[in-house]
Amino acid sequence: MNKKQLPKRKQWLVRQCQLINFGRIALYVVRGEPDLSRPWHTRRSVKLAGGENGPRREGDIADFELRKEHVALFDQLSSLTDGQCVRIEVKHGLPFLIEIEQDHEAA
Numbered sequence: 001m002n003k004k005q006l007p008k009r010k011q012w013l014v015r016q017c018q019l020i021n022f023g024r025i026a027l028y029v030v031r032g033e034p035d036l037s038r039p040w041h042t043r044r045s046v047k048l049a050g051g052e053n054g055p056r057r058e059g060d061i062a063d064f065e066l067r068k069e070h071v072a073l074f075d076q077l078s079s080l081t082d083g084q085c086v087r088i089e090v091k092h093g094l095p096f097l098i099e100i101e102q103d104h105e106a107a
Contacts, residue, residue, distance in 0.1 A: 004063040009033040016058035018093045025088045032078035056093035069094040
């Protein structure tokens with residue numbers, strides 16, 4: 001699957017990963033996609049000893065084949081309930097892991 005085949009909100013998420021390069025994205029999910037009507041947050045990691053601190057160069061490419069990390073992320077997002085908050089850790093411009101917030105009732 002290619003980036004251009006994705007819905008716009010998923011394309012946006014791929015682009016955010018490329019812009020952050022290293023860091024985290026926190027957002028809410030609706031119908032398996034980022035809910036851009038609600039606030040979302042990014043946290044960018046900066047390597048003090050140098051390295052790849054800026055956006056990925058691939059970010060300027062309009063279309064490309066998605067990596068397995070993208071596909072796995074979208075599979076996870078599709079399995080979530082509307083309104084769930086997730087934190088996506090990004091390494092080298094790719095989703096690396098996802099943390100899923102879950103509320104629980106007091107006993």
